[in-house]
Amino acid sequence: MVENVMTCTLCPRLCGADRENGKIGYCGADGTLKVARASLHMWEEPPISGERGSGTVFFSHCPLKCVYCQNRRISSGGDGLPITVERLCDIFFELRAKGAHNINLVSPTQYADRIADAIRMAKKRGFDLPFVYNTSGYERIEALQTMAGLIDIYLTDFKYMSPSLARKYSHAADYPTVAAAALGEMMFQQPKCEYHGELLRRGVIVRHLLLPGQTADSKDVIDTFASVCGKGAWLSLMRQYTPPKECACPELMRPITDAEYDEVVGYAELCGITKLFLQESESVSESFIPDFDYSGVLPQGE
Secondary structure (H helix, E strand, O other): OOOOHHHOOOOOOOOOOOHHHOOOOOOOOOOOEEEEEEEEEOOOOHHHHOOOOEEEEEEOOOOOOOOOOOOHHHHOOOOOEEEOHHHHHHHHHHHHHOOOOOEEEEOOHHHHHHHHHHHHHHHHOOOOOOEEEEEOOOOOHHHHHHOOOOOOEEEEEOOOOOHHHHHHHHOOOOHHHHHHHHHHHHHHHOOOOEEEOOEEEEEEEEEEEOOOOOHHHHHHHHHHHHHHHOOOOEEEEEOOOOOOOOOOOHHHOOOOOHHHHHHHHHHHHHOOOOOEEOOOHHHOOHHHOOOOOOOOOOOOOO
């Protein structure tokens, strides 16, 4: 069971920060719920974005500290506006009114308890769109269990199988074992994909962002995916890695090559993975990074 945020154990860091009384957790968050953007988003996998877009809510802060993070302005910088749980619930309805196919909760881990409250509130008011838990994969099983019955789609990263890479690039050597266990819980909750037309209604999508020079680790991730998920989930192989402007790891200062991407895709196909999303080379662009301008966060007119 996950304890109250006052002694925070929401993420695998188990930092125990008294966030309600102003202490800052490892993630950078205190007791304030902060959101940087709430808008329709077209750049998710096709059964998530559909024709009208996914209703994305970008939360501030993050339990991981990835050196190549594209959203560092909000994940590490903490950009965002404070809102209440009631306001978050209203945002869900506003995104639905704009035509969203689903509600996409981006980087939700550090606010999982508040988000659960907002979802329950929305469901009591008759909300009927699927909820997407868009996570780094660095999740406690106990926290995910509290989301059972509330989350319809898990859209999760699986970044590494190498503890040394996880330590070097995300400051979390336990990421591989934590992410594999979390994925198992996600599959337990949503063991198969269900659709409404071409849109995903329930299920799991596992994202793997290829990093330059790390094809061997990507293959290990694919092996773990096949072992944990079988044919019950989608695998999204992402080639959109964009070198950061500043990074202490010189080997990360280039995009992946076509040869690297083709090698990993070929391995996935050899493993018999058929539920597979691929990306074109044009995805390597900072234009895919959202503008965190607080759109949709405050009520209209404020």
